[in-house]
Amino acid sequence: MTAYEELCAITDVCDKFASREIGPAALEADLESRTAWVPEVWTRTREVGIPGLPVPEEYGGAGQPGDGCATVIDVISFYCPGIASVLCNHFAAVACMHHSRASQKAAYFQRLANSEAGEPVIGTVAFPPDTCDLSLTVDGDSVFLDGTVPLLGSALHARYCCLFINEEVNGRAITGLVVDMKAPGVAVGENPKLPGLKVNPFAPVRFERVNIGPDSLLGEKGNAGAILKDGRRAWFGYLAAAAVGAARSASHKARDYASQRYQFGKIIIHHQEIQRMLGAMLMKIDVGTSAYLRALTGEKGGPPWSVPSPLFAKIYCTDMAMEVVLDAIQIHGGYGYMHEYGVEKLMRDCKVLQLMGGSNPSLLTGHTAANVTDIPLK
Amino acid sequence: MDYFHVPFGLSAPAPDLIETVPALGALKKANPSYIERAEAAQKTGRLFARDEILPRMLDIDSACARDPRYFDWDLWRKANQKKLTVALIPEKLGGLGYTALGATILCEEMTSACMGITANILFNNFGLLGSLVEFDTGIVMKIIRDMVKAQKNDTPVFWAWAITEPGAGTDVEEAEAMATMRPSTYAEKVPGGYRINGIKCFITNGSLAHFIIATIPMDRTHPLESMATFMIPASSKGFSVGKVERKCGQKASQTAELIFEDVFIPEENLWEPPGRGLRHTREILSTTRGFVGAAGLGIARGSLERCVHYTSMKKIKNHFLIEEDWVLFAIADMLKDIKAVRAACYNFALAVDTYHVMKLFESRPVRTLLAVLPQSFLLSDFVAHLAASRPIISAARTIKQAMVPDALVENFVKEGSAVKVAGTDLAMNVSSRVCDIVGLEGMSYRYGIEKCFRDAKITQIYEGSNQANRIDLFHHEIGSLIHKEAAI
Numbered sequence A: 001m002t003a004y005e006e007l008c009a010i011t012d013v014c015d016k017f018a019s020r021e022i023g024p025a026a027l028e029a030d031l032e033s034r035t036a037w038v039p040e041v042w043t044r045t046r047e048v049g050i051p052g053l054p055v056p057e058e059y060g061g062a063g064q065p066g067d068g069c070a071t072v073i074d075v076i077s078f079y080c081p082g083i084a085s086v087l088c089n090h091f092a093a094v095a096c097m098h099h100s101r102a103s104q105k106a107a108y109f110q111r112l113a114n115s116e117a118g119e120p121v122i123g124t125v126a127f128p129p130d131t132c133d134l135s136l137t138v139d140g141d142s143v144f145l146d147g148t149v150p151l152l153g154s155a156l157h158a159r160y161c162c163l164f165i166n167e168e169v170n171g172r173a174i175t176g177l178v179v180d181m182k183a184p185g186v187a188v189g190e191n192p193k194l195p196g197l198k199v200n201p202f203a204p205v206r207f208e209r210v211n212i213g214p215d216s217l218l219g220e221k222g223n224a225g226a227i228l229k230d231g232r233r234a235w236f237g238y239l240a241a242a243a244v245g246a247a248r249s250a251s252h253k254a255r256d257y258a259s260q261r262y263q264f265g266k267i268i269i270h271h272q273e274i275q276r277m278l279g280a281m282l283m284k285i286d287v288g289t290s291a292y293l294r295a296l297t298g299e300k301g302g303p304p305w306s307v308p309s310p311l312f313a314k315i316y317c318t319d320m321a322m323e324v325v326l327d328a329i330q331i332h333g334g335y336g337y338m339h340e341y342g343v344e345k346l347m348r349d350c351k352v353l354q355l356m357g358g359s360n361p362s363l364l365t366g367h368t369a370a371n372v373t374d375i376p377l378k
Numbered sequence B: 001m002d003y004f005h006v007p008f009g010l011s012a013p014a015p016d017l018i019e020t021v022p023a024l025g026a027l028k029k030a031n032p033s034y035i036e037r038a039e040a041a042q043k044t045g046r047l048f049a050r051d052e053i054l055p056r057m058l059d060i061d062s063a064c065a066r067d068p069r070y071f072d073w074d075l076w077r078k079a080n081q082k083k084l085t086v087a088l089i090p091e092k093l094g095g096l097g098y099t100a101l102g103a104t105i106l107c108e109e110m111t112s113a114c115m116g117i118t119a120n121i122l123f124n125n126f127g128l129l130g131s132l133v134e135f136d137t138g139i140v141m142k143i144i145r146d147m148v149k150a151q152k153n154d155t156p157v158f159w160a161w162a163i164t165e166p167g168a169g170t171d172v173e174e175a176e177a178m179a180t181m182r183p184s185t186y187a188e189k190v191p192g193g194y195r196i197n198g199i200k201c202f203i204t205n206g207s208l209a210h211f212i213i214a215t216i217p218m219d220r221t222h223p224l225e226s227m228a229t230f231m232i233p234a235s236s237k238g239f240s241v242g243k244v245e246r247k248c249g250q251k252a253s254q255t256a257e258l259i260f261e262d263v264f265i266p267e268e269n270l271w272e273p274p275g276r277g278l279r280h281t282r283e284i285l286s287t288t289r290g291f292v293g294a295a296g297l298g299i300a301r302g303s304l305e306r307c308v309h310y311t312s313m314k315k316i317k318n319h320f321l322i323e324e325d326w327v328l329f330a331i332a333d334m335l336k337d338i339k340a341v342r343a344a345c346y347n348f349a350l351a352v353d354t355y356h357v358m359k360l361f362e363s364r365p366v367r368t369l370l371a372v373l374p375q376s377f378l379l380s381d382f383v384a385h386l387a388a389s390r391p392i393i394s395a396a397r398t399i400k401q402a403m404v405p406d407a408l409v410e411n412f413v414k415e416g417s418a419v420k421v422a423g424t425d426l427a428m429n430v431s432s433r434v435c436d437i438v439g440l441e442g443m444s445y446r447y448g449i450e451k452c453f454r455d456a457k458i459t460q461i462y463e464g465s466n467q468a469n470r471i472d473l474f475h476h477e478i479g480s481l482i483h484k485e486a487a488i
């Protein structure tokens, strides 16, 4: 089997799984903000090996590269962006762990792969600036973690969190950690009730004198910049894929609805303005798909001046998903505003996806600011 | 709300209409009473929004999320005691005497706090607006008397306007579309009146209504030619409320399905005869689209104000989020759009007061009569009988028809459509952009920022989808100029 054929086989299995196990229950789970659904689904995803997709084969995973994992997120998000968003964080945690020492890999990968029965193990990630408030203190042989992450995805149900502390203002000294969320001193706060991705148990997390064992450090202390960069690249790519899945779902619903609704003398898909909207949806989804795939493979391929960027993929895909969803609601008319049609849920979900990992305008601003030193001054 | 601390917008200490829209200052010199009433509307609206709506809007939103039929009667009574439920009725008759301008401003202030709650309080005026179309003075006086009496007794009289049905939304608002509509609701002539069957859907206040104004065709194969307007008391046998919808936002406002099973309606409840139903709808739309634009403006404004409050208290590192340059530019950009749309909304309202049906209340004879006659006389049975007498009705109708000809209605639909699209697109754009500024934490339910975003979307859909509004705008401004035979 070529890698491509393998990926097709995986997406096919995941699609069947999600259409059966996730799609039918997603709307009700949203209505009830049922975060407890996540571990339930997680336990079932093991049947098809989803949590272990990015984990290397020798640790019980499927060893799928980033683009393959993103494709699966896209597939899952089509049925429920909330579940997909939990996967984004989990896969990003695995991406961070790729750089860890052999002993850590042995300790964590197997569990994150969820290949064995037992408690579902969900990983999550927290990156600066959300972790600016965190600090480490050395006390004899022990190191303690203190501070808060203002809002952490998957917080309530995550077992491990990879987080990065920026210990110096210039951003060079970055320490990476993998923290056991069940460790003494970790307190998960109240769910802020975000409008979308409601099954994802977001919460602020407080760390109070959490004893960090030596096995918790990712890489060397103060030298995890490369790990952070890689983890974040993967995360942005995955978020982009989740947005594409949500946009696909909206565009399918809009097309299906437009194909049967009669108004203004025609089935509305025959109105040019509806055709333009549906066309624009497909175009944006197509460009978005290329953007996340290219960003995650990091393949050069294109012209030499064009560098694949997961950050840009995240911004483009989440923004375009919002546009697609708004048009999809519009095409549904009044029905689009009603919960049971599921498109307004996608609008709420996409809004939160837009803001995960930092809001898009702030990311753009920050990106340019961070790279300004590379631009030669004439 | 604990974070409303910047003296801006709703939390500004003293509202100043002239500062908001300076051109109104010039008008004030020419017509002081007109602008003073608008100033009063702004003040009343702002205080009510800040003191009564803001503190409760989230509790109401979440109560309605649990149960779409939840209604905060206590808040409604507070509004009623301030006469906001009869705002459009002249002061002398027991209302607040707000003009279209006053009502627009009131709407902006209240929707900036919560769109759904505003709908509960203000949309009731549909009853009055509807009756002004036919201008049967007997009916108009009866409605005014009923509304004023109910206001005094602190008991609700709700009106709903039902045109949409499951198979037709755009089709009940546009002539060309109605000609091809496939109606499911219909009326039949029976001795002494009409029998109605069918379903209307998405009706605001439908589940609370005492009276429903509905457009229903007499002949399902010729909807445009046979569309009539009925006034249906909710107490009619065979009438029932179906489901109350679970919506994305505007949850405080109930949206209901109305079911008609062999409902008998007496002859006198036929407000517009077959063939005139669409005309009735168009006249209502010719003013309400402007108000929906103003509601969009209010949502945008409320959203921006929450953004200013949140970003000015949100610390990032050693400064506040609002001190970031990119935030400054985004806020300025939204302010610019809000100001432009506000000018358009007020301009539309001024036109309604000057040229449309509201000019009746502003006309010298009516104002003089209202000024000199005592209230007890104006609201007396004698006046009510007089108003219901044939010669008065026909004289009033003649005046009204001359005052509001078909061409004027269509012109106002066009102008209203422009304002509606501008205001509601603004609501969506601003509320979405504000989310992008405040970020994930700012989306926490308690800040009410995500609620603005959820509320905004519906404004682009109802009162004619923004596509239908664009069709109207183009058709009346450009389409009618194009000669089909002039092919190149």
Ligand SMILES: Cc1cc2nc3c(=O)[nH]c(=O)nc-3n(C[C@H](O)[C@H](O)[C@H](O)COP(=O)(O)OP(=O)(O)OC[C@H]3O[C@@H](n4cnc5c(N)ncnc54)[C@H](O)[C@@H]3O)c2cc1C
Binding pocket: A261, A262, A263, A264, A268, A271, A272, A273, A274, A330, A331, A332, A333, A334, A335, A337, B161, B162, B163, B164, B167, B168, B169, B170, B171, B201, B202, B203, B204, B205, B247, B250, B255, B458, B461, B462, B463, B464, B465, B466, B467, B468
């Ligand atoms: C919360 C809420 C409150 C409401 N309150 C009321 C109320 O009080 N009273 C009442 O009567 N109704 C009410 N409505 C109904 C509302 O007015 C309709 O939903 C609206 O008019 C759109 O109609 P529709 O939903 O049937 O969409 P449709 O008319 O079916 O339109 C579907 C899509 O097709 C598009 N479309 C149609 N024709 C064309 C064309 N020629 N070219 C391009 N695009 C086209 C539309 O723009 C829309 O995007 C309410 C709706 C909601 C959601």
